[in-house]
Amino acid sequence: MQTEDDFPPVFAAPGIEGHFTRDGYVVLPFFNEEEVAACKKLYFDTMPEPPADFFTTGFLPDGEPRRKVKEGLERLIAPHVAALMPTYSTCVRHFIVKRGRPDAGPLHLHQDFNFVDQSIQRAVHVWIALADVDERNGCLTVLPGSHKLGLHISAMGLNATPYDPYCQVFEDDCKVAVPMKAGEALFFDERTLHGSCPNTSLDVRVAMGAVFLPHGVKQRLYVTDAVEPGLLDILEVESETLLDYSAVMRPPYPEGFQKIGTVEYTAKPLSPEVVQSLRRVPAAVPAASLRATRRFVARLFGRQ
Numbered sequence: 001m002q003t004e005d006d007f008p009p010v011f012a013a014p015g016i017e018g019h020f021t022r023d024g025y026v027v028l029p030f031f032n033e034e035e036v037a038a039c040k041k042l043y044f045d046t047m048p049e050p051p052a053d054f055f056t057t058g059f060l061p062d063g064e065p066r067r068k069v070k071e072g073l074e075r076l077i078a079p080h081v082a083a084l085m086p087t088y089s090t091c092v093r094h095f096i097v098k099r100g101r102p103d104a105g106p107l108h109l110h111q112d113f114n115f116v117d118q119s120i121q122r123a124v125h126v127w128i129a130l131a132d133v134d135e136r137n138g139c140l141t142v143l144p145g146s147h148k149l150g151l152h153i154s155a156m157g158l159n160a161t162p163y164d165p166y167c168q169v170f171e172d173d174c175k176v177a178v179p180m181k182a183g184e185a186l187f188f189d190e191r192t193l194h195g196s197c198p199n200t201s202l203d204v205r206v207a208m209g210a211v212f213l214p215h216g217v218k219q220r221l222y223v224t225d226a227v228e229p230g231l232l233d234i235l236e237v238e239s240e241t242l243l244d245y246s247a248v249m250r251p252p253y254p255e256g257f258q259k260i261g262t263v264e265y266t267a268k269p270l271s272p273e274v275v276q277s278l279r280r281v282p283a284a285v286p287a288a289s290l291r292a293t294r295r296f297v298a299r300l301f302g303r304q
């Protein structure tokens with residue numbers, strides 16, 4: 001297994017690579033105004049109305065609209081990817097949409113599906129803002145440094161994660177919101193925990209997402225076994241448009257998905273010490289120890 005330092009760099013520029021490997025994400029200027037407009041036109045031509053509060057074109061069945069999105073977005077991002085990440089290829093391109101509503105909720109921190117064997121390869125995901133975004137209209141949230149928490153396999157069928165016991169602490173005391181300008185891109189390590197703020201504005205928030213793999217590496221998908229929770233099938237995916245992310249696949253797998261093995265994996269919860277190290281907000285002093293301190297101070301001043 002490779003250590004963190006053994007992975008070849010993702011980005012051509014050492015400064016960008018430094019930020020990315022330290023925090024697990026980096027925000028960069030990406031699309032100019034015309035490219036943002038072209039992306040938005042492609043989205044609204046394909047989907048005039050989002051069919052749900054949260055929707056991605058990755059939920060569309062394989063067909064003309066989904067292929068148009070793939071090809072249109074590829075044309076727009078290819079020159080940028082070649083310059084920024086010359087040893088990576090794009091394997092997924094989609095739009096991610098959040099309808100606005102006053103009572104909208106956040107998307108909680110999560111790890112995306114593993115698209116590679118993370119013990120030997122690093123996959124990179126990107127989220128590109130197509131309008132200015134902040135905490136009121138659905139900007140992304142991240143947990144800085146969470147790419148170094150270990151190698152969790154995030155599988156289709158939603159297996160348990162090392163983070164499950166700490167979701168609330170992560171949400172309340174650890175995550176950061178990342179406001180962005182239209183055209184900026186947030187690149188994150190596939191292992192980085194991320195989510196998004198509620199969109200309480202009146203507008204539909206449209207963003208673009210993509211996934212990048214080292215040249216020559218095939219997209220993988222891990223799928224939970226319906227009976228054995230600790231067993232995962234490992235599939236290779238021939239084309240991104242075949243994969244419907246909204247439904248759990250079960251064997252026999254359709255054409256375009258080749259099962260290349262199985263792996264036993266059961267997530268171990270993080271230790272409380274590690275969780276402590278991720279806090280942005282210090283833990284409140286436990287109530288019991290506060291009461292003991294108050295009694296001690298009162299005795300010291302002769303009040304008890």
Ligand SMILES: O=C(O)CCC(=O)C(=O)O
Pocket residue numbers: 096097098107112127138194195196197207209
């Ligand atoms: O677009 C969003 O609001 C969240 C996107 C996200 O978490 C994802 O693509 O995994």
